[in-house]
Amino acid sequence: MNQPVTLMVARRVAAGQYDAFLVWLREGEALATGYPGYLGSGVLTPPPGDNLVQIIFRFACPQTLDEWEHSDTRRLWLERGQGLFEAPQARRAQGMDDWSGAGLQPPPRWKQSIAVWLAFFPISLLFNAAFGDYLAHLPLLPRILLSTLILTPVMVCVFIPLITRALKGWLHNASSRANGWRGSAR
Structure with a gap:
């Protein structure tokens, strides 16, 4: 896709x-x-x-x-x-690459996965602790639909950018610190 x-x-x-x-x-x-x-x-x-x-x-x-x-x-x-x-200088970004920061190569996918999980797990846990009783009466599909509709924008706009900034040193260790400006600018 x-x-x-x-x-x-x-x-x-x-x-x-x-x-x-x-x-x-x-x-x-x-x-x-x-x-x-x-x-x-x-x-x-x-x-x-x-x-x-x-x-x-x-x-x-x-x-x-x-x-x-x-x-x-x-x-x-x-x-x-x-x-x-x-x-000119040019840089392409796609998907989570946008969170890497200008001038940095995107981190390996496995590190991105860990970063997303570190952001998603505590927020999902807090959400379920706070609203789980209110949502428990709903069938599974609407319950998951509602929770993902609420959590996805919060994760994408707030917590994933926060965690990628907090983990920047680990995500972009010496082996992945290369100039990310690439692509055709002409």
């Missing part, structure tokens, strides 16, 4: 080209909007005194992103942007 994939590109805007760069960037977003598998994009503008713009493109699956990255439409758009920015 394919998961959505995010391409994060950081571009340093050339001196005196900021306004032209933004026009060019919006053109690229408009071109991507009509492309199959495109789910959205965003731009993180730099703080005053900085020129590093971060661009995020989200696609339905790695294949649709690859098709966009290798399309003539994108190639021509990038050619029109020559001189507006310095060499």
